[in-house]
Amino acid sequence: MATVDYKALKNGGFMRQKQKGCFSLRLKVVGGNLTAAQLATIASVAEKFGAGRVHLTSRQGVEIPFIKLEDIDAVKSELLDGGVFTGVCGPRVRTVTACQGSDICPSGCIATYPLAVEISERYFGRELPHKFKFGVTGCQNNCLKAEENDLGIKGGYLIKQEKSLCTLCGVCVKACRRGAIKISDGSLELTEASCNYCGRCVKSCPSEAWQGEPGYIVSFGGTFGNQIAKGKELAPITADKAALFRLADAAVDFFAGHANPGERFRAAIDRVGWDDFADTVAKAYENG
Amino acid sequence: MDNTASGFDIDLAVDITDVVCPVTFVRTKVALEDLEDGQVASIRMNDGEPVQNVPRSVKDEGHKILKLIDNGDGTYSLIVRKAG
Numbered sequence: 001m002a003t004v005d006y007k008a009l010k011n012g013g014f015m016r017q018k019q020k021g022c023f024s025l026r027l028k029v030v031g032g033n034l035t036a037a038q039l040a041t042i043a044s045v046a047e048k049f050g051a052g053r054v055h056l057t058s059r060q061g062v063e064i065p066f067i068k069l070e071d072i073d074a075v076k077s078e079l080l081d082g083g084v085f086t087g088v089c090g091p092r093v094r095t096v097t098a099c100q101g102s103d104i105c106p107s108g109c110i111a112t113y114p115l116a117v118e119i120s121e122r123y124f125g126r127e128l129p130h131k132f133k134f135g136v137t138g139c140q141n142n143c144l145k146a147e148e149n150d151l152g153i154k155g156g157y158l159i160k161q162e163k164s165l166c167t168l169c170g171v172c173v174k175a176c177r178r179g180a181i182k183i184s185d186g187s188l189e190l191t192e193a194s195c196n197y198c199g200r201c202v203k204s205c206p207s208e209a210w211q212g213e214p215g216y217i218v219s220f221g222g223t224f225g226n227q228i229a230k231g232k233e234l235a236p237i238t239a240d241k242a243a244l245f246r247l248a249d250a251a252v253d254f255f256a257g258h259a260n261p262g263e264r265f266r267a268a269i270d271r272v273g274w275d276d277f278a279d280t281v282a283k284a285y286e287n288g
Numbered sequence: 289m290d291n292t293a294s295g296f297d298i299d300l301a302v303d304i305t306d307v308v309c310p311v312t313f314v315r316t317k318v319a320l321e322d323l324e325d326g327q328v329a330s331i332r333m334n335d336g337e338p339v340q341n342v343p344r345s346v347k348d349e350g351h352k353i354l355k356l357i358d359n360g361d362g363t364y365s366l367i368v369r370k371a372g
Contacts, residue, residue: 106344106348167354167355169353169354169355169356170355170356170357170358171343171344171353171356171366173356174335174339174340174343174356174364175340175341175343175344177340200340200344203344203347204343204344204347205347206343206347206352206353206354
């Protein structure tokens with residue numbers, strides 16, 4: 001019998017189980033989206049080759065447990081025929097997660113799913129010193145928990161006032177959870193330093209006196225496993241998707257260039273220094 | 289409902305201070321369905337979550353918000369003109 005290359009299997013999403021010869025097969029899911037046809041394929045494979053069930057992972061993934069070693073090729077082939085791809089484990093860019101975002105959710109400020117697809121196409125599976133996780137959340141409600149990712153993206157609105165359209169109805173004063181908006185002397189006043197770009201003024205304004213441009217708030221170095229640390233925002237919100245990808249490139253390159261094998265992004269920044277990393281981020285943000 | 293204090297001609301007054309999300313919005317939506325286009329409702333709601341969210345939901349339904357009045361007693365009255 002040929003020796004089993006467990007590392008190669010793990011790279012391809014096959015997670016060794018306690019049960020001898022069985023693997024839990026991790027599938028590729030982007031932004032928590034699967035089509036009904038993909039689900040049907042997964043169901044069929046789980047019935048035919050697994051134990052007739054799947055596990056939903058903590059990061060929007062799907063795993064099919066109890067896949068037998070000897071069925072691996074047949075399983076892969078049936079999945080591929082149904083448009084389902086295997087995921088990855090190990091030291092590389094993992095599943096890109098996302099909430100439903102502005103395409104579906106009334107609270108969403110950015111279209112999270114198309115962005116997750118774009119990020120996945122650019123980075124998914126890239127070899128790095130350790131795992132690297134991207135997560136995209138549509139607004140300050142943060143259902144997708146951006147800051148627990150190595151690189152988190154949170155949607156916001158860069159807001160501006162069109163005073164001529166304001167009817168002083170007072171809705172935004174209450175909609176703002178930061179107390180940033182006041183009406184005084186028959187005029188609306190914004191305390192910009194208090195604005196967190198949540199966009200609730202824009203979404204609630206009945207007269208389009210508040211207008212918002214979708215923007216990205218990026219956090220770096222989050223981790224929620226053995227160590228727990230919140231990702232840090234090191235750059236201002238940006239409406240420029242090119243700037244967003246410059247930031248992401250800079251983070252991934254910094255990780256690739258500075259981390260020791262087996263060292264998470266957070267630990268690498270902690271060791272090299274946040275000032276150094278912040279300089280890298282600032283340069284990436286500015287160099288358009 | 290006190291029509292004169294609001295400065296608007298109110299066709300229907302609704303009080304949703306005795307319910308919580310999501311019934312706040314459901315009752316508001318049902319009340320507005322009883323109105324003709326162009327008629328005006330006054331919806332009395334509590335401070336906090338209702339006043340933060342009900343106005344936006346009413347806007348998303350396509351109605352026109354005219355005013356949010358602070359009643360000074362921990363409640364607000366949302367003045368809405370029915371549309372559609």
